[in-house]
Amino acid sequence: MVKKHLVVDPITRIEGHLRIEAIIDENNIITDAFSSSTMFRGIEEILKGRDPRDCGLLAMRICGVCTGTHYQRSIEAVEDAFNITIPKNARLVRNLIQGALYLHDHVVHFYHLHALDWVDITKALDADPKATVAEAQKWAALSNQRAWNASEDVYIQVKERVQKYIKQGRLGIFGNAYWGSDGFKLTPEQNLIGLSHYLDALELQRELAKMMAIFGGKNPHPQSFVVGGVTCVQDIKNPARIAEFKQLLKKGRKFIKEAYLPDVYMAGTMYGEEALNGTGGGLGNYMTYGGFNLDDLPFYKSQKLFPTGIVKNKDLSKVYKVDEAKITEDVTHAWYKGNTNLHPFDGVTEPNYTGFGKKEDNIAYLDTQNKYSWIKSPLYDDERMEVGPLARMIVGYASNDERIKKYVTNFLTNANLPATVLFSTVGRTAARAIESELMSDIMMEWIDELALNTANGDLSTWTEFDFNTVAKDAKGIGLEEAPRGALGHWVKIKDGKVANYQTVVPSTWNAAPRDYKGRMGAYEAALIGTKVANVEQPLEILRTIHSFDPCIACAVHIIDTNGKELGVYKVNPI
Template sequence: MNDYTSASVPKENRVVIDPVTRIEGHLRVELEARDGVIKNAWTSTTQYRGIEVIACNRDPRDVWAFVERICGVCTGTHAIAAIAAVEDALQYPVPIQAQLIRNLVSGALGIQDHVIHFYQLHAFDWVDVVSALKADPRETAKLAQSISDWPMSSVEYFAGVQKKIKESIAYGQYSIFTNGYWGHPAYKLPPEANLMAVAHYLQALHWQRDMIKIHTIFGGKNPHPNFLVGGMACAINMENDQTINQYAISTIQQLIDTCHSFIHKVYYPDVCAIAGFYKDYFHIGAANPNVFATGDPSEINTGAPAGKGMIKPGVLLGGDYKTVIPFDQNKIAEFVTSAWYEYSEGREAGLAPYDGQTKADYNGPQPPYTWISDRPQYTWVKAPRYDGHAMSVGPNARMMLGYAQGAAPIVERANELFDRLGLPRDNGLFNSTYGRTYGRALDAMINVDMMVEQMKSFVRRIKNGDTATFNPAKWEPATWPKKCKGVGWVEAPRGSLSHWVRIENETVANYQCVVPSTWNSSGRDAQGQMGPYEYSLAHTGQHPLIDPAQPIEPLRTVHSYDPCQSCAVHLHDETGSPIHTHQDP
């Protein structure tokens, strides 16, 4: 039975954050808070996604171009998952060079996404911009130079950044720093660290513009690069200026080298440095004690060679973060108990993605409304479950699996940080608010190192005459079975992403997307289990919330997931005006 206790929450204890900004999409959080802590939580995605309906009755070779538009932030990820699903259904092998290109595009996307998440979307949960005005640029330079040899770390540089901030604030033009909770007692960084972080925030804006060039070279454009069932839409020819040639290869190598330097010398050191001031957040905001990751499509799907291979598919259940259980995709089912959808089998049923239904059934209040979680249905997000368990996915889940599997690059770096902070060598620390933040930075390190090796392999194969990027063997529908089904798995920036397709008579008969933010932002299921967002905020009854008018502590936890509600849902629905509404910066 569901326990919808929000109906009895006194109005004076209600806190609503709507919209949660600095995310992709529309997310509303309703909290019961008293005595400085959160007692209960409900997360509502106030958008409707109808993309599965749009994908049906189409040529399977075209679907990637439609579902890729689910989101422009994790651009390309949905296309790769869609293509992998079709290739899995058709048992369609892909040339190794094409798979390497997909891996390089995915790697570039994931790293760029992690950097944007930390600096542009999450950093101001930890960094007080106004405090940076009090910093001594000489001390900031000394601090920056102590953690890496990044060249943009001079006294003059930091003094220039501080001057820009002062001039902007002096004229009352906070610009991108508007609506911050500056001066909040939950901020702990000294002024010099704040100035360094703000400077790197500005550097990240410039850096990420270059990173997307990898997408444009391999995929023709950004956002929404071009892909192809059976391979990639780009050709390799050293003698042609319209293909992947020596100039393109040199440019990509330079971009990867620059990326490697930024991750190793700026992003990862910043996340580790800030961790020292927020060690308590390694013990705050734990999600459900169940995680899974699928590694790479080659580890799940047939016909997808050249996988990354470091992290193997696996599951960690019940807080046992040492015992890896084999992953079984047939144990996944989606529930709509608390969602504005209907199933022909009833709301208490759980459907496997191959049999999934996307039938909107909005029965919530008409806006403007003040409180929506006092009803059984309160969100547009379904509740996926693995063997009945509410699961958390994400970069931290990947790191937890890799740690448990003994992946040396993960174990060694994580242990180094844990030792430095005086924390136990425990991969369970990743299941926390700052653990998720650190997990992203470590994931970026792993991926950029991997990209260096993948690029070497890509170039080496070209030198050996391997230039094939497309396999025509099963392109024609006449070669397909009358009925088939497939699933495409991709470890996206926010976690395990899957697209599920049924093909009948050369046409898509059913299509379902089960995305990371669906797993993480799901509402209560038929057993009353909270999804990870809700669980992270409410399961202990002790998550801090000092000032309901400036809810920085719950925002730290929600932002640590990097919510992408446009992936969890799609089309826009109305929002209302709750009793306490706060727009975070």
């Protein structure tokens, strides 16, 4: 039996540095896989000794994509420590900024990070523009929508735009991809639809980013969150600012319904065999912390848009409660000292880089029997979990949440697919589209509620507290559903300063290496059983890994606010 050891490094179209190694048998089926982050994380160490009210401004620098959600979780962890409940307007503003991040993140992910795993750009040039219009209308009609920006003239212009790249001897932003792979399934007309929407989404994402800046002050690093509430009182009392936010939201909502959802119907149908076979299903354990407070109670008591819960072994008949105390992190296969499963309140981030393993044919492979990643391995009650939009939709569906079940059921009915397809790469991708439609709809309710509150004279945005009284010795947790999944910040405060700080981010859960029992992380498990059409063009590996929307910078980032070099870590594959 001849096996191939395939290395894909770096994985591109993600945030951060990720390496995947896969063992492929004689039938080109992946039998083993390893996920490795090759960039060190140390943000927690930087926060020690600081005023806890400042942590959010530093914690958001964990990543240049997920900035606002880290900022908010850090602020909420301190609010939890100080037992502060924020006013209604502050809750609505935070929900709207976080919701805008969802819409921006999901649209950018599908079109600019993930679409080229489904769409063969070069084949789009063979499409008939007139037939493409009919094809676009067919998929949009599944949900009683008009097709976005669908006309012969538009499709002709899109083809001419890409043909210019080719005549110049380059594909520009579409260069260096696995064009022509047998792993692509779309027709030329379907490829042209995807290409056209890719270009439209480049324009739209700018508008979606503006939404975050209206109440956040700036983007990607908003400035309006503070312990106790928000500072944008001048913006929320200005009807023009609220109207501007709503107008941008309407535009994004229209694109989601007329382009994004139909495109996922199209991809889900054309790649339906993979969905039905469960390709990319992975662990089968799904966890959500719950997200987006819908009332003004503290986090643990509030009703939420996304319910908290765990679904195990793909069993939709039962949902387990989440107990934050059961979360630990293991470092057996991560480049850190120690091997004890520690709760984040007691977490330690002390690097211990041991290098790569054997070298064959001038390639240095990971030392997979020992340590091989800068990402720790989180566990919940000693089990591995997948987090993210798919987890939210599965837990909501299994919980019989009225709103989520309605959106998921509508999608599955329109696509003529059973619920079991959710447990796949296709299902993981579809979950983001379903969630985007849900989010764009409920944000309309939130912005209208904010407008009504302010019109009635309620301008409260901050809860007063006495820092000197509450900040002596305390600890707090900020748990929420970030776009990529369950995100937690834990802070311990002593004598008014941060004594310990730990974050466990979505890509820590998903991109982690083996744990102390040798059990795979979510990326690794999702690749097992995948058939690769061409090992020289491992498109299928990218398709499944990208379906998680990796944000490795969140899991392993390090900075120093004074510009001081904290250390040098060299990954030498020789």
